[in-house]
Amino acid sequence: MTTEGAGVPSIRTRRPAQRDDHHLTRRRTPFRILAGIQALAAVLCLGFTVAEVQASVSDASLAILAGVLLLLVAVTLWVLPLLPHGTGVDVSLGLGYLLAAGAVVLSPTAEGQVLIGLGLASYVVFAAYFLTSGRLLVSLALAFLLLGLAERSNPQMSSPAVYWMIVAVITGLAILVSGLVRRLRDLALHDDLTGLLNRRGLDLMAPTLVAACARSGVPVTVGLVDLDQFKLYNDTHGHLAGDQRLRDVSAAWQRALRESDLAGRFGGDEFALVLVGSRLADARSLEARVRGQRPAAALPASGGWTAGWAEMGSGEELYAALGRADEALLDAKRSRGANRA
The missing domain is CATH 3.30.70.270 (Reverse transcriptase/Diguanylate cyclase domain)
Structure with a gap:
């Protein structure tokens, strides 16, 4: 391949096996990050339990929630990557939203429900970075639907406006992160000159x-x-x-x-x-x-x-x-x- 003055390696020097290894690593990266978010949530639940802090739910419920989160970490790392077309990421997010909704149902205080709702922001940042626009919209709709149903089954918030404030904050964060990611990705994948x-x-x-x-x-x-x-x-x-x-x-x-x-x-x-x-x-x-x-x-x-x-x-x-x-x-x-x- 001729590359006059370009200093670009020939096609024949590229190693397909190494490229495949890198592709596999990239494919598993979202699952590792998502598992890290879930593991951090489990550690926080266990920390509240050990410290005997009156958090959003009782100590026993926090311990159970931590155990379920750790199980989800294992599933996210070793089972969900086997699903085709990256759908395992969507499944893991959906299970996380379901656990958050369960915690809202068990929460004895409005403060705990608000804290859990805002805690979904970590999932949203992840989704805005890794998901396409269509999948992000579906993911947000599912999160807000489950959160809204959970709050209605255990109405602790003083006003429905609090729920909609949570929705507005999370949506704004998703739009901001998604826009920045698209811009950075465009710069990273395109040639500046042409x-x-x-x-x-x-x-x-x-x-x-x-x-x-x-x-x-x-x-x-x-x-x-x-x-x-x-x-x-x-x-x-x-x-x-x-x-x-x-x-x-x-x-x-x-x-x-x-x-x-x-x-x-x-x-x-x-x-x-x-x-x-x-x-x-x-x-x-x-x-x-x-x-x-x-x-x-x-x-x-x-x-x-x-x-x-x-x-x-x-x-x-x-x-x-x-x-x-x-x-x-x-x-x-x-x-x-x-x-x-």
Whole structure:
């Protein structure tokens, strides 16, 4: 893979086994954090019991609640990660909300109910960070429904307004955290210069998309686009002009791609494309259309780009297909060089 002046490692140097290990670690991280929140709640319950503090519920109930929380910790760590599509996180959150509602039912004081309600904020921060917007809304609705039913079965609060204040505080916190997470995630996964996905973003989003296409039998074609003589262009015209050329080429591709497709800046002067529902002929036709609608600045006198394409095979890994696209790109460069000679 050519990366003139980019200092980007070749596709062939990437170790799939290590990538799989990292993916497994990331998949289990939410469960570990959630189990930590539950374990902390259990420790607090046990602490109130040992200290004989008149908390939200009786000492005996606190001890039982602590035991159930510790059981939930074990389930969250070793059982729920086995559920498909990350649904174990939703199940663990739901069980936590149910335990909180039970504590509200047992609480002998309004202060205890308020404390338990506000304690749900830790769950909300977790949910706002790890869940998608749709799953977050469902999670919040379930939490507020259970909390409201529990309070109605044991009405200790002086006014319904107290419950709605808790709802407002938790909702505001969820909106704030979710917005910050989306902004930080966007910055972390996108290239500042072109607005395309960066290498990390492509690694995160492409495998999920490819797997979904494989399950439904939808073809996927991947490509690598390399800007020709980019180092020479930078040396001749300056880095600002080189940055503009990168922006122009990326904008030309973005205009032509569909929402289902992915485009990423793969290296200093290379772009990776994942085209959903496309065969090799479709990809080459798309490339021809992009060349036809490119702005003048996207193809200066120093040359245009060279592309290599590969249609993904059944069960093929993303980087294996990109490796074949890389070979096709090199073949295209060799063929053009031979024709010029």
